[in-house]
Amino acid sequence: MISTLLRQSSLLVLGALLTTLVVVSCKPSDQSQHPNIIYILADDLGYGDVSSYNPDAAWSTTHIDRLAEEGMIFTDAHTGSAVCTPTRYGVLTGRYAWRTRLKSGVLWSWDKPLIESNESTVGKLLQKHGYVTGCIGKWHLGLEWQYHPSDPDSADFSRPITGGPIALGFDYFFGITASLDIPPYVYIENDLPTVVPTEYSENNSKMGWWRRGLTGSDFEHEQVLPLLTEKAVSFIEEQSENPDGKPFFLYFPLPAPHTPILPIEEFVGKSKTNLYGDFMLQVDHTVGEILKAIDRQGITNETLVIFTSDNGCSNQADFDELATFGHDPSYLFRGHKADIFEGGHRVPFVVRWPGKVKPGSSSAQIICLTDLLATTAAIVGDTLGSDAGVDSYNLLPALLDGQVEQIREATVHHSINGSFAIRKGKWKLIMCPGSGGWSDPKPGSPEEANLPPFQLYDLESDIGETRNLYDEYPEEVEELKQLLESYIRNGRSTPLQEKSMNSAAEKVETEKGATEIFGEYVTESGKIFIVRIDKSLGASIQIATLETRNFEIINDTYDLGEVDPIEDVFLSDLDGDGFEEIYITTRSAGSGSYGGIYGFASNRDKSVSEIYIPEPRQLPGDVATFFMGYRGHNIFRIKDGVLVNEFPVYADSDSNAKPTQNRRTVFYSLKLGEASRILSPIKAESDE
Known part of the structure; x- marks a missing residue:
């Protein structure tokens, strides 16, 4: 179904442009009319890993597919980066992470917070409108640890950890510091670890590996996803039974199917492919547990659910082995996680909002995960300040009215090594000769050295990015290059307002x-x-x-x-x-x-x-x-x-x-x- 939509509907919309305000004005409504909002962010899940997006998928994601049947799928949705940390930054702030100190890669174990204390976030916005806000899952945006710079493992785990979710708009947090393969391996509740870690652990198995690091006595890698799922379900139950009737926002960033690929016994062998396929089914099961909790509490019609991923699938999934089962995590697209190619940043994006979003619908809007902030502002009838959500567009016209004309002027893509690309309509200009990531041609490789400095693709006729048109369309190259430079220079990609100080x-x-x-x-x-x-x-x-x-x-x-x-x-x-x-x-x-x-x-x-x-x-x-x-x-x-x-x-x-x-x-x-x-x-x- 998706391949047909990609080829047909893109012809109608990819060339059309609209310059809109960051937020479409909405008549303010009272708090009781605001929907609950649940944002599920999978980790390293590819576009082709969801069966409603990939008719050739080797497994069936029945619960994610249910969301698609009851809501809207976006076929041209993109992450702000092809890797973890910068995408998460963009989700919460509506701002591309390359505008921060993080110009490439991701944050590591003891890195300081990437989100500044005075930055606008989705959590802060919704708190202002009476929401109870919760973050349960993988943070990976840095924390303010108390440790000696020469010895991070000297961190004082008995002291509050500042600069995290509680300081940035969340009333409750339970989760892990970063990816499940990056230490320390501890649970944090609000701003304190649940236990003080004293032992070290590591795993060197092929798919289930994690780096050596401090590990809490209550921390078992295989049980992290099940425990986080339980916590998320409990949050939904508690908030839906809250007598004050406040709406809630749950940001649920999963640690899976990112490495370590460790499906629990119930799912081992279930996909009949490899451990990655089994882990994918466990992720789908987690989505199902959230939907069941919503149904049980009788709040289905009052709850907006979004499911997406932070970037494309990682090579740790073993692409060659999956190919023997006819499965490609990137589906029609070139590249994977870390790459500037479509497979690195084009992801599933499914929205269910009963009574608002048409069931079984599809949109070919080119959207970015940075658009959450402006969209939630519009939902609660608010507008963003001049310095907030500088790369965030309001998606309500597409969600509520099925708008076909493009909402975004253009979208900026970013790879693991800091390479840029910019997409406007059918044209995509890549500002490097190779993948900018882990796929061939790799950065600095001999094969990359012999390629043109930039790449231009017509995604309307070449969705696989196989024919570089850089030398054939110099005018398009120059237009896109100047547009990217203006986005960088002006400090925003949304319609220009008074320039804010953000560098x-x-x-x-x-x-x-x-x-x-x-x-x-x-x-x-x-x-x-x-x-x-x-x-x-x-x-x-x-x-x-x-x-x-x-x-x-x-x-x-x-x-x-x-x-x-x-x-x-x-x-x-x-x-x-x-x-x-x-x-x-x-x-x-x-x-x-x-x-x-x-x-x-x-x-x-x-x-x-x-x-x-x-x-x-x-x-x-x-x-x-x-x-x-x-x-x-x-x-x-x-x-x-x-x-x-x-x-x-x-x-x-x-x-x-x-x-x-x-x-x-x-x-x-x-x-x-x-x-x-x-x-x-x-x-x-x-x-x-």
Whole structure:
């Protein structure tokens, strides 16, 4: 059914444009008339994994299909990014995450909150209109942990964790910090862990793997999805029985079918494919439990339910094995999770709203998950401030009236390595030569080096993105390029209003006298990095920013936050791709005098992405041994074209008082990692 709709209805709508206000004015209604809203966000679920979207699916998602039969499916829905964290940021704020400090990849274990405390969120908006708001599931937007910067595992789990859901518009939270393969593995209720973790766990199995990390005694990876489902059902039951009659909003971000792929015994073998197929059926079962709870409580007609996914399917699903069963998680589309191609960011999007949305209907509107904020504002009769939801469009005309004309002017796509694409009507311009992600041609690969710098596809005639028309339509290329640049420059993609201050660069300019230039660094190709520091916090802590200039697509300012005093800055092409990275080293003034490093890589001189540098405790066991006896007093430098970390070796029993006579050098390699470029320790040499 969907393939026919994609090919036929797209001919009617893909070329039409409408420039609308962020929010269509709605007559305010009293609180009792507002619907309950449930937003189910699956994790790494592909467009083709839902049987109502894919007639060739190897399994049947009966509960998600029920939503489709009783509501509306969108065939051209997109995530704000091809990976987890940035999509979640966009869902809650209505703003593309590349406008923040996160220019590529995802957040990790101990990263600070990505959503600023003063930002507008869906939760805050609905709280203002009398909703009881709950977030149950995977957060993955950063938290404010209390720990020593040199030792994240020293986090004090007995103290409140700030900067999370409770601070950002949710009355109740129960969930996990990030993906189920990223530590720490603890449940958090509101702003406290349910237990203080003292043990470590890891799993190295093919599909069920998770990274080594602190694990709570009440935490079993296989039981996380069932427990979160129980909590979500309980929230629905409690709120629907609340005598004050307040509507509720449940944001339910699932941790599945993301790795670790661990279906419980009831579902193992049920799909008759592989463990990923079994896990998909467990996800569908979870959706069914939510629908049953709604029915049981008698609130079906008063509840708006949305089901979607945060990006395309991950390669951990084993595409080759699934292909033997005739199943493709990306269906008709090229690419998968992490990629700039359609399979990376085009996702199922199903909406059921009895009495409002026509059952069994379909829309070919090009929409983005950032559109939730403006849409919910319209539902409750509110309007957004000039700085809120700058990339969020109101979808009510499509939902209620089946509007065919395009609501969005254009939509911006973003890959794991920070590559951009922009879609307007049938045209999609990709601002990189390859996938920008994990599929071939990979970033920095020899095959990518021989391709044109950009890609232009006519999705109306080439939904599989097989024919690059970049050289044939220079006018379309230039129009889309200028539109993307205007979206970046103006700080919004919705109709232009008074420009708001939402970049770190603008904030620096307003704080005259607060910063000073540490240094300006020019690459061989003429790209400029400017490192600025703010010493207002004292001698031992600086606030650092990195400004970029002369890059072809994106020039921005990257906020490093509070760092130890900067010791050195240098340029080097460690991955040999012909484009220099910048590295900023720091040294603490306290006990141990730990040296730190920050890195940013050039995306072929079009933009810049942050380099992920794992802490020693985050490394697998065999690599972690490189850092035995590491107690600081180290220095990062370039040695024979390789980044090294040199440090004196301490005895295991030594608490940093007296090193041995031995020194160790750890060598690093820069390569494309799971979520960004990563500096990986590859060997260690010692004079022992």
